Amino acid sequence: MTDDGEDKPPRGEHDPDERGHFGPYGGRFMPEALIGALDELSAEYDKARLDPAFHDELSRLLSGYAGRPSLLTEAPRFAEHAGGARIFLKREDLNHTGSHKINNVLGQALLTKRMGKKRVIAETGAGQHGVATATACALLGLDCVIYMGEVDTERQALNVARMRLLGAEVIPVKTGSRTLKDAINEALRDWVTNVDTTHYLLGTAAGAHPFPLLVRNFHKVIGEEARAQILELTGRLPDVVAACVGGGSNAIGIFHGFLDDADVRLVGLEPGGKGLDSGEHGATLTKGTPGTLHGALSYLLQDADGQTTEAYSISAGLDYPGVGPEHSWLKDTGRAEYRAVTDAEAMEAFQLLSRTEGIIPAIESAHALAGALRLGRELGGEAHILVSLSGRGDKDVDTAARYFQLVDEEKL
Amino acid sequence: MTGLGELFERTRAERRGALIGYLPAGYPDVAASKELLAATLDAGADLVEVGVPYSDPVMDGPTIQAAADAALKAGFRLKHLFEVVESLSARGGRAVVMTYWNPVYRYGVDRFARDLASAGGLGLITPDLTPDEAGDWIAASDAHGLDRIFLVAPSSSEERLHLTAGATTGFVYATAVMGVTGARDRVGSGAAELVRRTRAHTDLPIGVGLGVRSREQAAEVAGFADAVIVGSALVSRATEGTEAVRALTAELAEGVRAPEPAAQPS
Numbered sequence: 020m021t022d023d024g025e026d027k028p029p030r031g032e033h034d035p036d037e038r039g040h041f042g043p044y045g046g047r048f049m050p051e052a053l054i055g056a057l058d059e060l061s062a063e064y065d066k067a068r069l070d071p072a073f074h075d076e077l078s079r080l081l082s083g084y085a086g087r088p089s090l091l092t093e094a095p096r097f098a099e100h101a102g103g104a105r106i107f108l109k110r111e112d113l114n115h116t117g118s119h120k121i122n123n124v125l126g127q128a129l130l131t132k133r134m135g136k137k138r139v140i141a142e143t144g145a146g147q148h149g150v151a152t153a154t155a156c157a158l159l160g161l162d163c164v165i166y167m168g169e170v171d172t173e174r175q176a177l178n179v180a181r182m183r184l185l186g187a188e189v190i191p192v193k194t195g196s197r198t199l200k201d202a203i204n205e206a207l208r209d210w211v212t213n214v215d216t217t218h219y220l221l222g223t224a225a226g227a228h229p230f231p232l233l234v235r236n237f238h239k240v241i242g243e244e245a246r247a248q249i250l251e252l253t254g255r256l257p258d259v260v261a262a263c264v265g266g267g268s269n270a271i272g273i274f275h276g277f278l279d280d281a282d283v284r285l286v287g288l289e290p291g292g293k294g295l296d297s298g299e300h301g302a303t304l305t306k307g308t309p310g311t312l313h314g315a316l317s318y319l320l321q322d323a324d325g326q327t328t329e330a331y332s333i334s335a336g337l338d339y340p341g342v343g344p345e346h347s348w349l350k351d352t353g354r355a356e357y358r359a360v361t362d363a364e365a366m367e368a369f370q371l372l373s374r375t376e377g378i379i380p381a382i383e384s385a386h387a388l389a390g391a392l393r394l395g396r397e398l399g400g401e402a403h404i405l406v407s408l409s410g411r412g413d414k415d416v417d418t419a420a421r422y423f424q425l426v427d428e429e430k431l
Numbered sequence: 432m433t434g435l436g437e438l439f440e441r442t443r444a445e446r447r448g449a450l451i452g453y454l455p456a457g458y459p460d461v462a463a464s465k466e467l468l469a470a471t472l473d474a475g476a477d478l479v480e481v482g483v484p485y486s487d488p489v490m491d492g493p494t495i496q497a498a499a500d501a502a503l504k505a506g507f508r509l510k511h512l513f514e515v516v517e518s519l520s521a522r523g524g525r526a527v528v529m530t531y532w533n534p535v536y537r538y539g540v541d542r543f544a545r546d547l548a549s550a551g552g553l554g555l556i557t558p559d560l561t562p563d564e565a566g567d568w569i570a571a572s573d574a575h576g577l578d579r580i581f582l583v584a585p586s587s588s589e590e591r592l593h594l595t596a597g598a599t600t601g602f603v604y605a606t607a608v609m610g611v612t613g614a615r616d617r618v619g620s621g622a623a624e625l626v627r628r629t630r631a632h633t634d635l636p637i638g639v640g641l642g643v644r645s646r647e648q649a650a651e652v653a654g655f656a657d658a659v660i661v662g663s664a665l666v667s668r669a670t671e672g673t674e675a676v677r678a679l680t681a682e683l684a685e686g687v688r689a690p691e692p693a694a695q696p697s
Contacts, residue, residue: 038563046563046564047561047563047564048532048533048559048560048564049559049561050489050490050558050559050582050584050606051561051581051582051583051584051586051587051591051595051606052582052584052585052586052587052606052609053586054561054563054586054587054591055584055586055587055588055591056586058588194496195486195487195500200487204487204488204489207489208489208490208492208610208611211489211490211609211610211611212609212610212611214586214609215609308537309536310533310536310537311532311533311536311559312487312533313487313489314559316536319533321533321537323537324508324509324534324537324538325485325509325533325534325535325536325537325538326485326486326503326534327486327487327533
């Protein structure tokens with residue numbers, strides 16, 4: 020506790036400023052009606068960070084419920100296709116609920132209880148964040164409403180059923196592009212109406228301050244574990260860390276383990292959809308320009324008038340025209356680099372990992388795998404590449420079966 | 432004195448509320464939106480808010496969302512906004528613009544302010560820009576003589592009411608209920624309380640928005656606020672045509688001219 024009596028943890032070197040700015044990005048471009056709730060969340064989070072009981076409870080849930088630490092698995096047969104590089108997978112797919120999303124969800128659900136709120140709302144794209152949120156709400160006795168674009172409820176029907184089994188109400192969103200962006204719009208409309216009783220459990224490291232900071236911090240465990248594990252296994256740091264970037268939560272979590280290791284390249288893989296020149300992609304950092312969406316200034320896919328343009332990806336979890344503000348800052352400073360991977364490249368990597376390692380990845384994570392294949396071929400022999408395998412692919416079996424024509428279309 | 436200052440000086444002298452009507456530019460198309468907004472002014476609105484259709488209107492309910500979608504599908508571009516404002520100011524009408532922030536940011540904040548001022552617009556209402564992030568806009572509005580109308584909400588702390596009212600010029604926009612835009616059967620009971628709390632921090636006029644749709648509600652709000660802001664109800668009428676907009680505006684204009692004495696706090 021400092022002399023001025025502020026209940027605030029010290030600001031870390033990589034933390035945003037007091038008002039949530041990473042360089043020029045981030046901040047709060049939000050209606051006044053929600054500023055009070057964001058202030059309340061910031062204050063509660065600051066208190067929780069200084070409270071050993073909060074850390075103890077979160078650690079207990081992460082180890083005794085979510086299954087942390089997650090494994091680090093070398094993928095030698097997969098790596099044969101990567102120019103001789105060694106490839107290591109950080110196995111977030113093995114967490115309870117099947118992706119990294121549970122890390123952030125457990126943290127925010129505990130904050131919800133500390134704030135005395137009983138109801139949680141969330142958006143979901145692929146359904147991974149929705150499933151994780153529904154799970155945490157079931158565990159902690161919170162009411163749960165999930166907004167999901169209608170297009171996504173169709174392509175991720177299995178996850179809709181999972182959320183309902185867990186007791187959540189799933190509301191298909193029929194406005195706009197009927198995907199993740201519109202699910203966030205609808206969740207924000209709910210939040211502004213019910214803010215006294217409700218916490219908006221945002222699922223990615225985007226949105227208004229303090230979301231990018233707290234979501235990142237809850238996912239930092241990915242990078243911290245992976246750094247220790249790879250040092251133990253190989254005796255040295257990796258040359259490259261690769262992760263997929265939609266909103267960017269798993270990427271920011273794993274990158275943070277290595278930010279201060281200047282020799283480790285951080286590479287984010289964005290959804291290139293049908294190709295960067297096709298107009299059908301979600302490569303926000305590669306092709307976007309700065310603008311405000313969902314509460315933060317960050318790179319954005321937009322037209323000359325500032326209207327958001329629709330993103331496209333075969334992967335519902337990456338199908339988002341914005342990105343977390345810290346990624347925009349890492350791009351501008353050059354600390355991280357961002358590249359696009361097309362649907363076809365991602366699906367090729369999806370199939371290759373399945374067949375060479377017996378691991379079916381989420382299509383989101385397959386973008387990182389495709390990036391690793393390309394990086395390995397560029398770097399050659401001695402390179403060590405760490406990949407964030409952010410989720411498992413069970414939810415994508417239907418999409419993959421259609422893509423590879425594995426079953427009779429009529430019977431799906 | 433700004434155009435808005437003169438307006439509120441007059442309505443205060445007449446011991447009545449001002450009527451502010453909102454309609455989106457470009458809905459149902461650009462030409463028709465000019466006519467609808469002109470009809471609103473002719474039928475008794477003291478000021479119009481010209482809305483900018485936006486792809487992600489997170490503060491709007493279904494009525495205004497649908498109108499924004501329709502305007503964008505019909506080809507609305509930002510250049511049309513300035514045309515619409517100019518058409519109103521050219522005939523002596525008062526207009527401010529209401530817009531989500533990204534279109535302004537993307538256009539260039541100073542450039543937007545310059546073009547709005549030269550079209551005769553009086554200011555900007557910014558539902559997702561608070562004074563905390565408004566450094567560029569405060570400088571540009573000062574440079575181009577525009578009013579900057581920030582919003583307060585029932586959830587605003589005293590500290591935030593003070594900050595917001597201090598950064599505002601023209602009038603303070605009080606969002607009467609927590610929620611998205613849309614006509615409501617009853618004026619939120621928190622509206623009078625929010626106006627009372629805001630007055631403790633400013634002498635600026637205060638307009639109340641969100642939900643008003645009838646003469647009675649307009650009279651009720653005019654009893655405790657300086658301006659009654661009507662949006663979704665007018666947008667609904669706009670789908671029926673100019674006459675429907677004119678009729679509702681006339682009804683509301685009667686309402687603001689017969690303010691009900693505010694109920695005394697019990």
